[in-house]
Amino acid sequence: MRKTFTVVRAKRIEELPPYLFAEIDRKKQEMLEKGVDIIDLGIGDPDLPTPSRIVEAMKRSIGDPSTHRYPSYRGMPEFRQAVAQWYRRRFGVDLDPTDEVLTLIGSKEGIAHVPLAFVDPHDVVLVPNPGYPVYRAATLFAGGVPHFLPLLKENAFLPDFSRIPPATCQKAILLFINYPNNPTGAVADSEFFKKVVEFASEHEIIVCHDAAYTEVAYEGYRPTSFLEVEGAKTLGVEFHSLSKTFNMTGWRVGFVVGNAEVIDALGKIKTNVDSGVFGAIQRAGIEALKSDEVEHRKVLDIYQRRRDLMVGALWDAGLELEKPKATFYLWIAVPKGYTSTEFTTLLLQEAGIVATPGNGFGEYGEGYVRLSLTIDEERLQEAAKRLKGLKFR
Ligand SMILES: Cc1ncc(COP(=O)(O)O)c(C=O)c1O
Numbered sequence: 421m422r423k424t425f426t427v428v429r430a431k432r433i434e435e436l437p438p439y440l441f442a443e444i445d446r447k448k449q450e451m452l453e454k455g456v457d458i459i460d461l462g463i464g465d466p467d468l469p470t471p472s473r474i475v476e477a478m479k480r481s482i483g484d485p486s487t488h489r490y491p492s493y494r495g496m497p498e499f500r501q502a503v504a505q506w507y508r509r510r511f512g513v514d515l516d517p518t519d520e521v522l523t524l525i526g527s528k529e530g531i532a533h534v535p536l537a538f539v540d541p542h543d544v545v546l547v548p549n550p551g552y553p554v555y556r557a558a559t560l561f562a563g564g565v566p567h568f569l570p571l572l573k574e575n576a577f578l579p580d581f582s583r584i585p586p587a588t589c590q591k592a593i594l595l596f597i598n599y600p601n602n603p604t605g606a607v608a609d610s611e612f613f614k615k616v617v618e619f620a621s622e623h624e625i626i627v628c629h630d631a632a633y634t635e636v637a638y639e640g641y642r643p644t645s646f647l648e649v650e651g652a653k654t655l656g657v658e659f660h661s662l663s664k665t666f667n668m669t670g671w672r673v674g675f676v677v678g679n680a681e682v683i684d685a686l687g688k689i690k691t692n693v694d695s696g697v698f699g700a701i702q703r704a705g706i707e708a709l710k711s712d713e714v715e716h717r718k719v720l721d722i723y724q725r726r727r728d729l730m731v732g733a734l735w736d737a738g739l740e741l742e743k744p745k746a747t748f749y750l751w752i753a754v755p756k757g758y759t760s761t762e763f764t765t766l767l768l769q770e771a772g773i774v775a776t777p778g779n780g781f782g783e784y785g786e787g788y789v790r791l792s793l794t795i796d797e798e799r800l801q802e803a804a805k806r807l808k809g810l811k812f813r
Pocket of ligand 1: 525526527528529552600602630632643660661663669673674684
C-alpha cells in the first residue's frame with residue numbers, strides 16, 4: 421500500500437475566489453481573544469424571529485405522518501398555489517402553479533443549479549459585479565465563463581448592456597440580475613426591466629432575476645417584479661425567498677417562478693440532486709405567504725429605524741453613502757487613501773465594527789464596504805456612537 425496519497429481537487433474548486441469572510445474572520449477572532457466588544461455588521465441574516473403564526477403551522481404539520489415521507493420534487497401543489505396567489509396579490513402577475521412555479525431549498529439552491537440546466541462548457545453567463553457570489557460560482561461549476569457587468573455609481577448601480585461586446589452577447593446564455601440589489605442597495609424600475617427584456621430577446625438570453633429583497637423596502641416604496649413587464653415570462657424566471665421576507669433564513673425554503681421551459685429544465689437537474697423541501701416546512705411557507713401587510717410593516721419599521729440611525733451616524737462621520745430605498749444593506753464609499761480591505765480593517769481595529777469589504781463581491785466592489793442592519797437597535801446605537809468618534813472629513 422502507498423504511504424502517501426495526494427488529494428487533488430477539481431479545477432472548478434481551485435478556480436473559486438478565496439472565501440469572502442476568511443481574512444476578516446481571522447482578524448475578528450484576534451480581537452475577540454483580546455476581549456474587544458465586537459459589533460458584527462458583516463452578514464445579512466435577519467436577527468428577528470420567524471413570526472409565531474408560521475412556527476405554529478410548522479408545529480402542527482410536523483406531527484402529520486404524511487409529511488414524513490419524500491416530498492414531491494416540484495413542491496406541494498398547495499404551496500405552489502399559495503405562491504401563485506401571493507404573486508397575483510402582490511405583483512398582479514398570473515402564474516400557473518402546475519408548471520410556472522417550482523419550490524426550492526432556499527433561493528440560493530435554485531440559483532446555484534440553474535446554470536447546470538443551460539450552460540455548456542465555454543458558454544458565457546452575464547454576471548453583475550459587485551454581486552451575490554453564487555452567480556459566479558454556479559457559472560464556473562457548469563463550466564461556463566462569467567462575463568462581469570460592472571454596477572457603477574454613475575449608472576445607479578444598473579448594468580449598461582450597450583457596453584457588452586457583440587461577440588460576448590452572442591455567446592451569452594444566461595443573464596443574472598438582482599433588484600433590490602445586494603450589496604449596493606440599489607433598486608430598479610420597470611423601465612430598466614423593459615430594457616432587460618429588449619436586450620435578452622434580441623440576443624436570446626435567459627434572464628434569471630434574483631428578487632430576494634423585493635419585500636424589504638421603505639417609506640411605502642414597492643419594488644416591482646421583473647415578470648410584471650410584458651414579454652418577461654417568455655424569456656425569464658424570478659427567484660424568490662421566504663428568508664428575508666419572513667425572517668426564515670434557517671428554514672431553507674424559496675421558489676422560482678416564470679417561464680415553464682426554464683423551470684422544467686431546472687426541475688430536471690433538481691430531481692437528480694435533491695428530493696424537495698420537507699412538507700412541514702412547505703406548510704409553514706403557505707402560512708407565511710398568507711401574511712398580511714400590517715404584520716410585515718412592523719418588521720420594515722424596525723429596519724427603517726435602524727437604517728436612519730446608521731445612515732445619520734455614517735454621514736456625521738463624513739462618510740459617503742446613499743440612504744437605500746430597499747434591502748438591509750448600506751453601501752459605503754471608503755474614504756480617500758484606503759482600499760476596501762484597509763478600511764474594513766480600520767473599522768474593526770478602531771471601532772470594533774465588522775464590515776464586509778466591497779471587493780469580496782467582485783472587483784467593481786473595490787472602493788466600498790457593506791454594512792448590514794440585521795442586529796438590534798441597542799447595538800446599532802453603540803456602533804453609531806463609535807462611528808461618531810471617527811472623523812473622515
Ligand atoms: C441576493 C441574494 N440572493 C439570494 C440569497 C439566498 O437566499 P436564500 O437561499 O436564503 O433564499 C441571498 C442571501 O443572502 C442574497 O443576498
